[in-house]
Amino acid sequence: MVGVMLLLSLLLFVWLRSLPGGPASAICGDRCNPAKLAQIKKTLGLDDPVIVQYLNFLKRAVTGDFGVSTGVQPGRSSMEIFVERLPATIELGVLAMIIAVAAGIPLGYLAARRRGGILDGLTLTSSLLGVAIPVFFTAFVLKYFFAVDWHLFPISGRQGDIEATRVTNFFVLDGLLTREWDAAWDALRHLILPAVTLATIPFSFVFRITRAAVLDVLDEDYVRTAEAKGLSSKVITRRHVLRNAMLPVVTIIGLQMGALLGGAILTETVFGFPGLGDALARAFTGRDYSMLQLLILMAAATYVVVNLLVDITYAYIDPRVRTR
Amino acid sequence: MKVNRKAAAVAAASAAVLALASCASSDRDSGSGSSSGGGGGGGTLTFGAAGAPAVFDPFYASDGETFRVTRQLYDTLVMFKPGTADMTPALAESWNNSPDGKTWTFNLRSGVKFSDGTALDATAVCKNFERWYNQTADGLAGAEYWSSNFGGSKVTKEPSLYKSCTPTSNKVVVQLNRVTSKFPSVLGLPSFSIQSPTAMDKYKANDLKGKGEGIAYPEYAKSHPTGSGPFTLEKYDTANQTITLKRNANYWGDKAKIDKLVFKIIPNESSRKQALEAGEIDGYDFPNPADWNSLKQNNDLKVRPAFNVLYLGLNAKANPKLKDLKVRQALMTAINRPQLVKSQLPEGAKVADEFMPDTVDGYNTSPTKYTYDVNKAKQMLQQAGAAGMQIELWYPSEVSRPYMPNPQKIFDAIKKDWEAAGLKVKPVTKPWNGGYLDAVDNGDASSFLLGWTGDYNTADNFIGTFFTETTNRFQTGQYPWGKQLSAELTKADSTVDEADRTAQYKTINNKLVTEYLPGLPISHSPPAIVFNKKVSGITPSPLTDERYNYAEIKK
Numbered sequence: 104m105v106g107v108m109l110l111l112s113l114l115l116f117v118w119l120r121s122l123p124g125g126p127a128s129a130i131c132g133d134r135c136n137p138a139k140l141a142q143i144k145k146t147l148g149l150d151d152p153v154i155v156q157y158l159n160f161l162k163r164a165v166t167g168d169f170g171v172s173t174g175v176q177p178g179r180s181s182m183e184i185f186v187e188r189l190p191a192t193i194e195l196g197v198l199a200m201i202i203a204v205a206a207g208i209p210l211g212y213l214a215a216r217r218r219g220g221i222l223d224g225l226t227l228t229s230s231l232l233g234v235a236i237p238v239f240f241t242a243f244v245l246k247y248f249f250a251v252d253w254h255l256f257p258i259s260g261r262q263g264d265i266e267a268t269r270v271t272n273f274f275v276l277d278g279l280l281t282r283e284w285d286a287a288w289d290a291l292r293h294l295i296l297p298a299v300t301l302a303t304i305p306f307s308f309v310f311r312i313t314r315a316a317v318l319d320v321l322d323e324d325y326v327r328t329a330e331a332k333g334l335s336s337k338v339i340t341r342r343h344v345l346r347n348a349m350l351p352v353v354t355i356i357g358l359q360m361g362a363l364l365g366g367a368i369l370t371e372t373v374f375g376f377p378g379l380g381d382a383l384a385r386a387f388t389g390r391d392y393s394m395l396q397l398l399i400l401m402a403a404a405t406y407v408v409v410n411l412l413v414d415i416t417y418a419y420i421d422p423r424v425r426t427r
Numbered sequence: 428m429k430v431n432r433k434a435a436a437v438a439a440a441s442a443a444v445l446a447l448a449s450c451a452s453s454d455r456d457s458g459s460g461s462s463s464g465g466g467g468g469g470g471t472l473t474f475g476a477a478g479a480p481a482v483f484d485p486f487y488a489s490d491g492e493t494f495r496v497t498r499q500l501y502d503t504l505v506m507f508k509p510g511t512a513d514m515t516p517a518l519a520e521s522w523n524n525s526p527d528g529k530t531w532t533f534n535l536r537s538g539v540k541f542s543d544g545t546a547l548d549a550t551a552v553c554k555n556f557e558r559w560y561n562q563t564a565d566g567l568a569g570a571e572y573w574s575s576n577f578g579g580s581k582v583t584k585e586p587s588l589y590k591s592c593t594p595t596s597n598k599v600v601v602q603l604n605r606v607t608s609k610f611p612s613v614l615g616l617p618s619f620s621i622q623s624p625t626a627m628d629k630y631k632a633n634d635l636k637g638k639g640e641g642i643a644y645p646e647y648a649k650s651h652p653t654g655s656g657p658f659t660l661e662k663y664d665t666a667n668q669t670i671t672l673k674r675n676a677n678y679w680g681d682k683a684k685i686d687k688l689v690f691k692i693i694p695n696e697s698s699r700k701q702a703l704e705a706g707e708i709d710g711y712d713f714p715n716p717a718d719w720n721s722l723k724q725n726n727d728l729k730v731r732p733a734f735n736v737l738y739l740g741l742n743a744k745a746n747p748k749l750k751d752l753k754v755r756q757a758l759m760t761a762i763n764r765p766q767l768v769k770s771q772l773p774e775g776a777k778v779a780d781e782f783m784p785d786t787v788d789g790y791n792t793s794p795t796k797y798t799y800d801v802n803k804a805k806q807m808l809q810q811a812g813a814a815g816m817q818i819e820l821w822y823p824s825e826v827s828r829p830y831m832p833n834p835q836k837i838f839d840a841i842k843k844d845w846e847a848a849g850l851k852v853k854p855v856t857k858p859w860n861g862g863y864l865d866a867v868d869n870g871d872a873s874s875f876l877l878g879w880t881g882d883y884n885t886a887d888n889f890i891g892t893f894f895t896e897t898t899n900r901f902q903t904g905q906y907p908w909g910k911q912l913s914a915e916l917t918k919a920d921s922t923v924d925e926a927d928r929t930a931q932y933k934t935i936n937n938k939l940v941t942e943y944l945p946g947l948p949i950s951h952s953p954p955a956i957v958f959n960k961k962v963s964g965i966t967p968s969p970l971t972d973e974r975y976n977y978a979e980i981k982k
Contacts (some may be wrong), residue, residue: 122860126640130568136896137868139574146568146637171641176665177481187666235537251701258702260692262667264473272449272666290429375693377668385694388825391862392640 111403112164115396116157124175124390125149160396168354168395174389175382181393184382186403188402190272191261195371196363200300206354207306211313211352212345214393218318222258226310233307238366246393249296256296259375265289301366305359312355316348323347349420357413366401446495469674470980471687475699475711477666483660484632484648485617486559489571491971494617496690499672499975501620501654502680504533504552507612507965509974512734512786512884514612518547518621518655528606529590535597539679541623542659545846549594554624556592556601565637569644572618575892576609586931605892606921608928609891612883616736626653650754657683657976668692683976684964689718696827709980710958712971716773716832719955726957730775733953734969735830736782736889739841742947744902746818746873753811755944758874759797761804761848764949767840772952779948782890782935785967789886789919789932795941804848812932817851821866821875826859829954830878837949872900882970886932887920890939893965895920901945908943 127143128135144150148159163170170182176184214223250256257263261274267286270277275294278287320326320343329339367380379398386394480493485501488494519533539547557571558781562580579585590602603610613619630647652660657680658672670690674683691708693699699711700718703726706939714722722728743749764778780796808814822838831837842852877900882888895916897904903912911948919931956967962976
């Protein structure tokens with residue numbers, strides 16, 4: 104894992120510096136001239152050879168210092184911004200995944216149970232739409248109707264003009280912990296549209312995989328045996344069908360958690376939601392090297408960790424994996 | 428065993444939640460952050476800002492988002508009359524200069540205090556001047572407006588405009604090393620706000636360092652701005668991207684009518700419009716000109732006076748044919764600027780005949796004017812041996828500037844006109860901060876769209892900025908007249924007599940469009956600011972210098 108991250112950091116470092124523009128130009132701004140630009144580059148050490156810059160970066164990075172943002176929130180430590188915005192994206196991602204799983208698994212199960220029926224047809228089509236329609240389009244449509252036209256939800260941000268105490272920076276949780284119910288409700292209202300938008304992608308996968316897995320399991324001998332033994336359908340569903348069908352679903356949930364960051368870039372941008380996706384988009388536009396380096400490396404690390412968690416969950420669901 | 432494990436997990440989770448809940452208490456109970464600053468129920472005005480302020484110390488800033496906030500927190504020695512770019516007294520009630528133009532005496536307003544209680548007297552003002560001048564090399568990299576306007580500092584080889592500041596009772600005497608037309612207007616810039624020396628010492632305001640790829644700012648700039656303005660900083664909720672200012676009940680001037688001023692950061696322009704329409708914010712600026720008419724239906728759209736210029740820069744280094752004045756004149760004649768202004772720019776935009784707006788002293792009211800004539804342009808190109816020449820036309824992507832709301836549309840219009848004159852136009856586009864500005868600075872772009880919004884009302888701020896250095900974006904140093912133009916500008920800038928100086932700038936402006944023509948002035952375009960109809964009292968400023976202490980909200 105360390106090797107992968109090191110290689111990625113080197114590639115990332117060199118790639119960023121090969122792009123036109125950069126933090127020095129961003130700081131220099133409209134009134135720049137070559138002499139001023141050179142002075143800023145010198146101050147920031149951007150005139151050193153790339154390898155020297157990279158080694159300096161590594162030295163700082165191992166202590167958790169990824170430098171200072173120049174685009175997202177100029178002047179603030181990138182790590183500070185990351186730590187502050189991470190809860191926003193986790194809150195969004197978790198709610199999106201809850202929506203996707205809460206809708207995807209029951210619907211997938213029902214669709215498989217009533218294969219070929221109207222529900223099956225309808226849900227299959229909607230899951231196809233979920234994959235086919237770009238997230239930003241869904242975001243615009245939802246925002247236009249539910250926020251702009253009908254005023255049911257707020258347009259943008261994480262919280263409105265409300266006095267709220269910050270404890271963990273998970274705004275909904277903070278509201279609950281401090282018993283500021285209005286603040287928790289307001290934060291939740293800000294989360295709903297972005298989360299529904301973001302949920303459309305994992306929903307399609309969760310639904311389709313559940314449906315396929317349940318169809319497979321329903322044909323298994325042990326299900327037939329259970330039915331022949333006279334077990335109630337609730338017990339068969341819970342113990343035999345869903346438990347066995349969940350293995351591929353857990354895999355897809357794990358993989359989709361990582362992929363949510365990609366969707367979060369668009370969703371957060373459209374809804375002006377100050378999370379990591381929004382930071383990544385703005386860091387790229389503003390050529391914010393330190394923020395980009397931190398975010399991309401963290402995204403890669405997240406993938407690795409999520410995959411590890413998926414493996415651990417496997418072992419919990421399927422005892423056969425543990426004994427191997 | 429299984430049950431035990433589950434129970435243990437549930438117990439652990441419950442314990443964690445309980446522990447957090449016991450640590451967490453609502454700040455509302457303690458009443459912190461709810462002070463109205465002694466307001467009289469004036470309510471809260473929420474403004475939709477496009478970006479986060481870089482810092483709250485304007486000396487280390489050069490961006491509009493920072494200045495919008497800091498203008499409400501601090502005062503300057505001089506300021507600009509609401510709705511204009513002309514000077515008016517602020518912390519200095521009056522001022523005068525010596526016959527040689529190098530010694531300026533400012534008579535300070537008495538009884539003014541910073542929000543931390545420190546007296547704003549002559550000593551405090553001079554401490555600010557000394558702080559600016561004593562910057563380290565790192566500090567200078569962050570102090571954009573100081574290095575642009577005052578040159579070097581105590582530690583640099585480059586000389587500074589500033590020489591000394593002497594406090595005497597309620598007067599400060601500022602000595603300059605040379606005469607310049609920008610003084611004292613330049614002191615109205617937000618970067619030269621007067622800040623509390625006590626707070627700056629306490630929170631190490633000068634402790635700025637180049638770190639990694641960015642600049643690390645001191646605590647003062649991040650959290651403890653202390654000025655004498657009509658508002659003070661209540662909190663910057665970075666997680667929710669809102670900045671809350673509260674009314675300064677002890678303000679020496681017109682006290683704010685509103686209790687709180689909130690800046691909510693909404694980066695996307697269409698989201699700001701939607702938020703205004705949904706009542707989530709009370710106003711925002713730089714609405715897309717295409718939305719002006721629809722916004723006017725339910726809101727109060729105010730057009731700021733145009734104090735900018737859009738030009739097409741030419742660089743003969745990248746295309747040697749441009750060295751010929753006749754070719755540059757042909758390019759100018761080939762552009763149908765009245766049509767471009769009418770079709771691509773917001774109402775109120777004007778064709779630019781010079782590189783500065785007509786409200787700036789030194790504008791030449793009767794210079795040579797170019798009228799659109801495609802046949803004449805073809806003829807001129809023929810005479811210059813450049814008929815059908817190829818030219819790269821650069822325009823930026825991913826950006827909208829006050830003087831150039833939609834770069835691509837302006838590019839399209841110019842390209843069409845030039846092609847009608849027989850030119851072969853090669854489009855080149857790059858992101859604003861992703862190669863465009865770099866290419867222009869490196870001299871790679873033979874013709875490029877760029878512009879400028881003025882800081883204050885002097886010709887030097889426009890044409891002096893563009894052409895005094897010969898290594899400028901037009902690379903005027905490569906023309907035989909480049910050094911002469913530079914010398915003419917320097918002479919005009921250092922002329923003490925105002926009438927004489929204005930006359931010199933008028934002459935330079937005429938020569939710029941007739942004999943030199945280093946670029947093609949295109950237009951002056953007014954940006955706008957929009958509020959819902961409940962908000963009143965705000966005067967739109969050509970310098971985006973709106974003051975919110977005058978804002979009122981109808982109940």
